[in-house]
Amino acid sequence: MERDNFIYKTNCELAIVANEINPDFITEELNIVPDRFFRKGDITTSKHTTRTGKKAYNLWAITSKSTESEEETIKPHIDYLKSLLLPKLDILKRYKLDERFEVSVWIWLETNNSGMGLELDEEQLDFLGAISNRIHFSLITKK
Amino acid sequence: MKQAHARNLHMFVEETKEFVGDVALMYATGEIGGFVLKPVVGYIGKGVSTLVTEGAAKASTTIIPRTVGAASKGFSKVLQTGGHTLNNSTLKALGLTKEQGKFAIEALKRAERLPNNFHGKIMGNGDFLHPQTGEWIGNLFDYVH
Numbered sequence: 001m002e003r004d005n006f007i008y009k010t011n012c013e014l015a016i017v018a019n020e021i022n023p024d025f026i027t028e029e030l031n032i033v034p035d036r037f038f039r040k041g042d043i044t045t046s047k048h049t050t051r052t053g054k055k056a057y058n059l060w061a062i063t064s065k066s067t068e069s070e071e072e073t074i075k076p077h078i079d080y081l082k083s084l085l086l087p088k089l090d091i092l093k094r095y096k097l098d099e100r101f102e103v104s105v106w107i108w109l110e111t112n113n114s115g116m117g118l119e120l121d122e123e124q125l126d127f128l129g130a131i132s133n134r135i136h137f138s139l140i141t142k143k
Numbered sequence: 144m145k146q147a148h149a150r151n152l153h154m155f156v157e158e159t160k161e162f163v164g165d166v167a168l169m170y171a172t173g174e175i176g177g178f179v180l181k182p183v184v185g186y187i188g189k190g191v192s193t194l195v196t197e198g199a200a201k202a203s204t205t206i207i208p209r210t211v212g213a214a215s216k217g218f219s220k221v222l223q224t225g226g227h228t229l230n231n232s233t234l235k236a237l238g239l240t241k242e243q244g245k246f247a248i249e250a251l252k253r254a255e256r257l258p259n260n261f262h263g264k265i266m267g268n269g270d271f272l273h274p275q276t277g278e279w280i281g282n283l284f285d286y287v288h
Contacts, residue, residue: 013253015256017256044281046270046281046284046285047282047284048268048282048284048285049270049282049284051270051279051282053278053279053280053281056278059256061256102256104256106253108249134258136253138249138250138252138253140242140246141242
């Protein structure tokens, strides 16, 4: 990120969190292999302190590949999610309405600029709104 | 006046003993190496080196998990509970820049899919705990970029 031009490092992740529904069920129903997942009760360990904890819920997630660009856009990432998920729209809409699931999209933005502007068009908003209960933006800027 | 001096001296000795005991415990549990212990002893004076020896001997007779050892040096101290951002004092205590801190907390929240209004307890060793249950969720240093 130490360059003359401003660089925007971005990616998007869709995650489905469920208390009782196993990630294997989601993998099978969506027919998509997750980029990461964990099961309720899985043991997790800190690399820093070797402390361990138990996962309190199930998680299934797919993530777009992180990209570096000079453009302030997340379009390639939303397009990636659309390419995978549009054929599964009915299932995801069902998950969104089902209280046993929480579907969220996490948009990750890093920049060596002091800030950034971002716009989502109507089509992108419709897609994200149709499949998710919430959208989170993580914006990491340099001083 | 003399009583005040005596009281201050007593407090100094007690605090020094506690400090040296902590350092010895940290040494014995492997939290710090001799390169830290020696200057500490040298700084305080040879007169208290016996306390270090006693402290280390006492500590070495007990199997102390690393996290408990860490507690002895204040690593289990709660640095922050609540708030949307990491406080400057929290960042300073953890030795992180604002950017590192922001990155770590966002990456942890993303990994665990925590909502934006989830404000965990941040401990002196970077542990991030559930504010109500105290359940361990992760460690900020695992996410430092």
